[in-house]
Amino acid sequence: MNIIKESIKVSSLLVSEYSPLASFIAVNPLWDTTHNEFFSMVEKFSLQDRENDKTLLHSSNVLFSQKASDIQFQSAYEYVKEKNIKVLSMLFTQAVKKSPLNQAKSDGYKYWLDTLQTQKEDAECLLFDNRIDTLYFLLTRLDIKLETCQIYFEAIFKSLYGFASLSKWMCNHPGNPWLYFDFTLTDIIAIWLWHEWQLAKKLNVTNDCFMPQKVSNQLDLTHVHESQIRREKKYQYQLLAKLPQYKPKNSPKSKLQMIFCIDTRSELLRRHLEQLGPVQTFGYAGFFGFGFSLEKPQEKITLQCPALLTPDVIVTIEQKNTSVIDFEQRAGHAVFQTKKGVFSSLNLFELLGIWQLFAYIGKTFFPTRWAKLKAFFNKNSLQENAICVKNLSVSDATQAAWQMLTTIGLTEDFSQQVVICGHQSTSENNPYASSLDCGACGGNSGMINAMVAAKMLNHPDVRKQLQGKNIFIPADTKFIAACHCTTYDNIILHGENNELKALFERACKRVRQEKSARFPMLTQLEKRQFNWAELVPEYGLVNNAAMIIGPRWLTEEIDLEGRVFLHSYEPRHDNSGEILTSIMLAPLIVAHWINMQYYFSTALPEHFSAGNKAIHNVMPGIGVMEGNLSDLKIGLPEQSFRYRGEILHEAQRLMVIIYAEYKTIKAILCKNTKLHELVSNEWLFIYSMTDNKLTKIIL
């Protein structure tokens, strides 16, 4: 028994954690295996290995095709996989929380046993209530040796990678607002084995057919890896050569300071803003230190914070709908209810069908105007007063504000206006919308976070307490929230300020020009926001390659091509290294995750990419499948890094440049085992940079 448990534990390290698509958060899919060398893990998921898995699971393929006449053109592997997917997708649909009240604990394994009983009267339900017992029983029936079952389990997980990943995430995030089910990776193995056993019984396969045996004709991938290493090195030299050696002497006092997200898309905007006016910009994680769960009326709760945190703070928005929208919502609910009825749906189509034509034509031919028409009825913009923050004490708010201001080094010389600029993406009819939004805000718009941060920083009590921590914000300094819309590249400014608006508009125009020069296929940016036929509203963080943690003067006036995460860091405020530790433990990891997400989606699309978005099929509340039936798709869709066969993302590992002493960084790495693993196994590269020295950190 213990050996089974142990094998499950070891083999489940291969499985990634994948959240439901509504809160798409980029993760390193192989986060639990970073104790291995990077390329060894890449090889583990190569195409060759997948073939191995197939043969491993069914060395009986040949025999199978002779016996089962109705599934001859389908291998036994595909057959069992299909059966499994059907069961799993049905189970996960049960796990979707319909409303926040529906918290009753349901047991996925029991539910599965129940469905077995209802489907087959004669169900040979010899399965035990205890999962491990069941596994043991099935393994012995299939004659799989317990010593070798770990390879077997790994092969199962790799075959059902999407569902396994979702279930792992579900187990590790019991408090999430989307899915709830008591369903573990053990159950996935049990279901697979059960189907295998059924098949074996059906075909009367004798025992020795299911012996795992590894086929060993590995493709030699070293040349692929070498070319990647060469590419990475080339990029690293180029980037390092660009950086200035010394701090430029006199910087004029700027009249506007802006805080952006570290997102690579902010880099373009920051550069152009700085070029246009005396603007000082900073980079900080896009939730600006204020993570919370957001409750909007008639919408699901969203967690507006990085995936590493669980927020206590609750923000509610009292949004008063205009009566038109209110009416529309109620009517929509009525239609939704009617559509589900057996006979009531029949005439509904006749009553509404011909009127739907207007929406049909409007959305297809005049998407922008249609969206504007809709916005006309929904006039209410977000008011700052409408935001109501609960569970956030003044001292907590002060702590978060202090953390942010000291990290980015904005402790003095405040300008009159400080803009806190989150970012969001606008797209229509896009299940992957949250993958384009702010990752630090949990795959949501950064607008509300910026507003909360601005509200807190404008709060007199917070400012008073900040004075106790030696940060004196002048009384005439005002924090303003804004939002960078990354699809059209415009800035929504919260409040009226024509001067700023004009400046932003000029900068954004340049950003758009640069963007369309880089991606000539991105035409009609404005329309892309509202076009329901658009599979690729924007290319997101494509081509990310490096992260620079340091003061802005390091990178000022350098064209970084939108490939770099920029985090502001001022070593002179950080003698103990605490701030750097917190940066390296959170934003650095997030950047690494994003980088790895793109890396694996591009380099190993068969396993880690979501495939062709054009045939995606949404499972409400869970994610997408491809076509009729497939494994749950994880990762990025092919279209977001590929254009007509040309790959837009250069798959390379993240290069991190930290403006700090070698010793400091090394000390931090030695303290944190995970970071140490990442660096020593070359999942990312860290360079230390000081005024006169540049060193690569090698452990």
Added chain:
Amino acid sequence: MSSFLLLPLIYAAVGFLQIIFAKQPKLYMKMSRLILWAGIVLYIYLLVITNNSAIIKIDFINYFGVKLNLIFIFDHLSRLMVFMILIVSGCIIRYSESYLASDQTQGRFLGQINLVIASVLMLILAGNLFTAFISWQLIGVSLYVLLNHYHYDLMANKAAKKKFIINRIGDLCFLIAIVLVYQQSSVSLFSHLSIFNHSIIIPSLIFVAVMTKSAQFPFHIWLPDTLETPTPVSALMHAGIINAGGILLIRCAPMLNQNTIILVVVMLVGFTTVVMGNIYMLRQINVKKQLAYSTMAQMGYMIFQCGTGLFSAALFHLIAHGFFKGYLFLSSGSALNIKQSVSNKTITGNNAMRAFALSALILFLAYGFFVYFSITTPLLFMGFVFITINQLLYGFITTQPSHLFVLMFSLFLAFLVATYLSCLHLLACYVVADAFWLTNISAQSLIFSVILLFQLLSFLKRDSKKIKTVCAKIINIFDVESSSRKLFLDPLRCLGESINRAFSQFASIKSKVLILLGFFIAALALFIVNNIIEIKTLSISIFIFCAIVSMVVANRSKKISLVIFWLVIFQCSLCFILMLHSNKQPIALCIYYAVNMALILATLYSLLRNNKSGALKNHFEHYNVLSWPLLYLSIALLFLIGIPGTASFIGEFYFFKLLLLHSAGLLIAYAIAMLLLAIVSMHVLQLHVFRLNYSTSTHLKVTPLTHGLFILMLSTNLVSGLMPQAILHWVAQLL
């Protein structure tokens, strides 16, 4: 006058051009813009210049005693449907311009869509059964190509295959019906079909064809599997193509008008489909499948309406449903977020009563208004409207709106009902005439009360466990796909498998030649015996049996040479049947047939002979192009199956005609053989053309000989298929 034929023609032309120029994005994008505007401008122009009785007549086949004409009409029904198709397809084309922008295959995709639209337009314009059949088959073939758009994907290929084979069943029934019709009289127009008012067989055969196209209950299995192609295809299919069955039924209205038995059958099939589709839908977990099953139910409703004789209602339904479903498919990406329920789910009797009373009031007012102007609609359909409105109002009231909102919503509903009823009235007056036979009020109310009972059951206990288990059981019992596999396909496969195994044990070239020789000698002996003592029926049945067996075996043959060998036997048996009728005309046909078949088989063989196995290439890089050999192969196989305009199609037609003289059993046996041929061809396509299921595969090589053979095959086939008379004349002149 005759310019309305330009509509499908320009779509077809643009489609072919787009496929040819699939590598030049600018060019094909311009073409797709052009077709959009050209279609609309042409349509408006046609509306102005033509009148209701515009008609085009083209002689298609005119030999061996049968006159087959292509007739196109542009009446009110065609005008309305063309309008609908133009709008739906315009939106879909525009949508796919952005949707597939990052796909290399976009040009080919747009071209294929345009071809499908062209064939749908042709069906709408069709003026007689034969024209409808031709476009029917064209829809089948072009849809097969479109569904197989990602032809390197096994699932897509399987779905397309399934669709094609089920379609083939309908095709064959349709063809038999046409043969029967021409046997009795040469009718030229749909409206002349009323002379078959008392026939049972012809309308039921046509209805089987309708069932396969419109996904009615036992034949629905192809519909939910077609999601392996980009979303716009699903939208087009569910908004346009699936209505083809309904259109045909509405066109055949003159024949069905008084045929109460058939109408009852139609009604029952429709009703079953509604119930089954909705039960299946409840079990689906992804959006597109839910939509697909919902379409099935809606099509069932449309057929149900046809069954009651309310053709105008069916017409309105298919238009409205087309718009709605197309919209839902295209916006299926936004279904990810589950909407937070606005209502608190405490069902109170009060709400239900209020909803009931209000909806009754609305209907009463609307109905009264119409009765006042002496326009009546059957009570049965008012019942359906009532159910919907009641549910809508109930759903609205549970959100606890203010009184003003309830009033507004009721007014809105009244408006909807009024427009709906007036549309129905307009359609019934100007487009199709109704033949509502359920005039008996008690029958209507009986049907309606059954429906109401169902509705109440689902309304009260939708989420209860019992209903769910019952649904699960129903689904298990009526698992059409697996049971049909078990009943029909598995025995055939086992048989084929065992014969193959036995055959492969002595399958040297020598033995094959021996078998062929034996076959020919036996055939010769049969001929001689046939001339001495008249045993025509017996010999025909022997040959048909040979054909069926050869196809059963070919289905399980994995080697291409074996498949071709069996195909040769199949075609020879068919030729012998033709030769048995030794009067002059079929001899000419027989020669055509034999020459064409020989050419097709030679092309196939020369293509597949040169294969050598090697590692599978990565399809990813090259998937834009279907290479020449593959194209040749697919065209040759399609010719073999009998696509209109080829000699094999005419052969098919004549076979039915000949066998009709003998017995119905032979007719059915021949139809089964043709169906098996389609299955075999699909298998060959899957295994050898698209090279699925094999990790190593065959590389086809084209030699100059193959090119030559292909061109020869194409030209003879087309010439003998389209203008057989010309050749006959030419030969006669030569002699």
